[in-house]
Amino acid sequence: MDNGSRRQFSTSIHIMALDGIVNVNSLFTFAVFLGLAWYPITDPAITLTGVAEPACVADTTMGEDLVAFHVYSFSSFLFSSLVAFALKQAIWIGQGGGKVRSVPMTIHVNTAALRAGILVSAAGSVFGCVFLMLALVDLVQIKLGTLACRSFHSLAAIVPLVILVPFALVVFVATIFSFRCLCFIIFVLSVFSSISFVIWSQYTGFFDFQNQVTLQNQNQFINILSFPSAWNHLSFPTGPPPKFLKIALFVKKWPHKHRAGGLERHALTLHLALAQRGHELHIFTTSSLNPSFPSFPIGTLYFHLSKPTAAGYLDQAVVWKQFQHQNSTGKPFDVIHTESVGLMHTRSRNLTNLAVTWHGIAYESIHSDIIQELLRTPEEPLAFSLTERAMKVVEEVKFFPHYAHHVATSDHVGEVLKRIYMIPEERVHIILNGVDEEIFKPNAAKGKDFKKKFGIPQSKTLVLGIAGRLVKDKGHPLMFEALMQMLKENDTFRETAIILVAGDGPWSDRYKDLGATVLVLGTLEPAQLASFYNAIDIFVNPTLRAQGLDHTLLEAMLSGKPLMATRLASITGSVIVGTEMGYTFSPTVASLKGTLYRVWHDGRVVLERKGQLARQRGLELFTATKMAAAYERLFLCISNDEENRDSYCTYQPSFQ
Numbered sequence: 001m002d003n004g005s006r007r008q009f010s011t012s013i014h015i016m017a018l019d020g021i022v023n024v025n026s027l028f029t030f031a032v033f034l035g036l037a038w039y040p041i042t043d044p045a046i047t048l049t050g051v052a053e054p055a056c057v058a059d060t061t062m063g064e065d066l067v068a069f070h071v072y073s074f075s076s077f078l079f080s081s082l083v084a085f086a087l088k089q090a091i092w093i094g095q096g097g098g099k100v101r102s103v104p105m106t107i108h109v110n111t112a113a114l115r116a117g118i119l120v121s122a123a124g125s126v127f128g129c130v131f132l133m134l135a136l137v138d139l140v141q142i143k144l145g146t147l148a149c150r151s152f153h154s155l156a157a158i159v160p161l162v163i164l165v166p167f168a169l170v171v172f173v174a175t176i177f178s179f180r181c182l183c184f185i186i187f188v189l190s191v192f193s194s195i196s197f198v199i200w201s202q203y204t205g206f207f208d209f210q211n212q213v214t215l216q217n218q219n220q221f222i223n224i225l226s227f228p229s230a231w232n233h234l235s236f237p238t239g240p241p242p243k244f245l246k247i248a249l250f251v252k253k254w255p256h257k258h259r260a261g262g263l264e265r266h267a268l269t270l271h272l273a274l275a276q277r278g279h280e281l282h283i284f285t286t287s288s289l290n291p292s293f294p295s296f297p298i299g300t301l302y303f304h305l306s307k308p309t310a311a312g313y314l315d316q317a318v319v320w321k322q323f324q325h326q327n328s329t330g331k332p333f334d335v336i337h338t339e340s341v342g343l344m345h346t347r348s349r350n351l352t353n354l355a356v357t358w359h360g361i362a363y364e365s366i367h368s369d370i371i372q373e374l375l376r377t378p379e380e381p382l383a384f385s386l387t388e389r390a391m392k393v394v395e396e397v398k399f400f401p402h403y404a405h406h407v408a409t410s411d412h413v414g415e416v417l418k419r420i421y422m423i424p425e426e427r428v429h430i431i432l433n434g435v436d437e438e439i440f441k442p443n444a445a446k447g448k449d450f451k452k453k454f455g456i457p458q459s460k461t462l463v464l465g466i467a468g469r470l471v472k473d474k475g476h477p478l479m480f481e482a483l484m485q486m487l488k489e490n491d492t493f494r495e496t497a498i499i500l501v502a503g504d505g506p507w508s509d510r511y512k513d514l515g516a517t518v519l520v521l522g523t524l525e526p527a528q529l530a531s532f533y534n535a536i537d538i539f540v541n542p543t544l545r546a547q548g549l550d551h552t553l554l555e556a557m558l559s560g561k562p563l564m565a566t567r568l569a570s571i572t573g574s575v576i577v578g579t580e581m582g583y584t585f586s587p588t589v590a591s592l593k594g595t596l597y598r599v600w601h602d603g604r605v606v607l608e609r610k611g612q613l614a615r616q617r618g619l620e621l622f623t624a625t626k627m628a629a630a631y632e633r634l635f636l637c638i639s640n641d642e643e644n645r646d647s648y649c650t651y652q653p654s655f656q
């Protein structure tokens with residue numbers, strides 16, 4: 001071969017190679033572009049394998065990664081194509097302006113530059129493929145369950161992918177240095193591209209919508225009444241309700257200002273949210289001595305007051321009469337909700353459209369009794385006989401079945417109701433408490449102002465926060481003892497830490513005795529309380545009362561603060577489920593002290609990180625919106641609406 005024909009031969013190979021790159025890349029660029037436009041919904045509840053356990057559901061970062069990788073892949077392919085196209089153009093021009101010649105031409109192209117250009121273009125393709133592979137891995141995990149939970153389908157899809165693609169890329173890179181094999185490379189690339197395109201279209205369901213729909217039909221329909229975990233994990237539609245319900249609520253006391261207990265706050269948050277969504281709420285409650293009964297600017301909220309009995313309960317005969325009157329005039333009630341025993345079991349019998357929310361059951365209280373008994377000093381009288389409490393449990397086990405549907409406010413209580421109280425599973429539903437996410441949210445400026453207002457010096461590197469009623473069974477004697485010992489024994493702790501105590505009660509004066517390191521703030525209004533959470537580094541709740549789900553913990557979480565609380569089953573089972581969002585301790589002075597020292601050692605940076613995770617979990621589970629949506633669905637499902645019962649009681653995320 002003489003020099004001219006050799007050059008001509010290699011030029012035609014170059015053109016073939018470039019043609020190949022341009023063709024393959026165009027296909028890829030188009031495919032990836034479509035993939036972006038058709039970006040699959042990453043709603044955690046929508047996996048092809050149905051509602052998976054939370055560990056198997058991909059989080060939002062995976063969805064974000066998917067989009068990012070898609071975009072990188074798109075850019076790489078586009079880059080590669082454009083470079084290849086430019087080179088081709090250069091050769092074309094070098095060959096004589098694109099005119100077809102019958103006589104072979106000697107052309108003058110800088111071969112080194114050409115080779116470099118092809119290398120750059122090839123590198124673009126390699127990166128494009130790698131990013132596409134990563135995007136596919138994310139996509140598979142979102143659709144079929146994460147690798148972390150060893151989903152068989154995910155593994156079956158990902159293993160061939162991560163073997164074939166790198167293999168093909170190695171072949172590609174190895175051969176790119178020998179130009180004679182370029183034709184072969186192009187062949188390999190096209191095979192690979194078709195395979196990936198097929199895989200890609202399979203998982204995005206780009207070509208077979210039909211297939212995807214049947215898959216969902218098979219797997220995604222679940223009977224919501226038998227859903228075993230907290231409903232807060234499900235995503236309900238956020239649009240207007242499919243139907244406006246007439247709801248009766250029985251609650252012993254409607255909250256007054258900020259001195260409400262957990263049950264009343266739950267009643268307020270939930271039912272205001274439901275009324276705001278357009279449901280007609282009739283609230284049967286006791287008239288309060290306070291003449292300024294709160295008024296609400298919501299047209300669908302009606303109050304029916306009655307005088308409490310001597311024991312402070314709702315007068316059952318009176319409220320039942322009021323209820324019957326409301327039921328017979330106008331529309332009958334769709335659903336009845338009672339907060340704890342607001343409506344007693346003697347009246348709730350035979351009502352199928354009724355749900356009761358438990359904010360503390362006797363079985364849980366036994367744990368509190370044991371703790372209190374262990375902490376009791378010899379001089380103190382016995383608070384509650386444990387045998388008496390056990391009999392209370394037996395009593396509850398007997399009358400609880402007279403309520404049709406039970407809502408447990410924590411995973412632990414749900415388990416106890418099913419196992420120990422022997423209530424059928426399809427009548428026990430777990431809906432965790434929620435708090436107003438508009439009030440409780442991170443706001444550094446508010447926190448700073450709060451610190452300034454109360455004169456908290458910069459030298460304090462750890463601000464501990466305590467809130468709630470300052471009474472014995474909220475663990476304040478324990479907290480007081482632990483703090484007193486620590487302030488006495490360790491000067492550094494005293495100089496660098498400060499404890500803010502929000503709330504009122506018998507222990508507020510004792511805390512004041514501890515000196516300047518403990519700042520007692522008194523009762524705070526909700527707005528002030530929100531600032532309080534923003535001013536602290538960690539929220540400490542030493543409660544000994546194993547009842548319901550404490551609202552203060554949820555408020556602190558939504559404010560982005562880590563938690564430290566007593567190791568009670570409802571708390572460790574639903575709120576502080578791991579060390580990544582806080583600390584738990586046994587209700588003893590030694591354990592409390594040890595944990596406080598650990599928090600102090602960990603310091604602000606660690607606490608901030610835990611706080612962010614706490615907020616993430618809070619937003620996922622503990623918002624008032626989430627809670628109201630879950631109750632709304634429960635009420636729709638158990639209301640006497642035979643016609644739509646199936647659709648209300650079925651969970652099918654993709655068609656909502």
Ligand SMILES: *[C@@H]1O[C@H](CO)[C@@H](O)[C@H](O)[C@H]1NC(C)=O
Nearest residue numbers: 323324327328331332333351
């Ligand atoms: C309420 O009224 C409806 C319709 O009249 C009736 O079927 C239902 O039994 C009533 N509910 C109660 C608890 O009385």
Ligand SMILES: *[C@@H]1O[C@H](CO)[C@@H](O)[C@H](O)[C@H]1NC(C)=O
Nearest residue numbers: 345346347348349350351402
């Ligand atoms: C509930 O139904 C049972 C039988 O089904 C009946 O004996 C009982 O009297 C009813 N109770 C009420 C309060 O209506």
Ligand SMILES: *[C@@H]1O[C@H](CO)[C@@H](O)[C@H](O)[C@H]1NC(C)=O
Nearest residue numbers: 488489490491492493597601
């Ligand atoms: C306080 O505690 C820290 C950590 O436990 C320790 O390093 C320090 O020496 C203690 N200071 C005093 C005065 O005990």
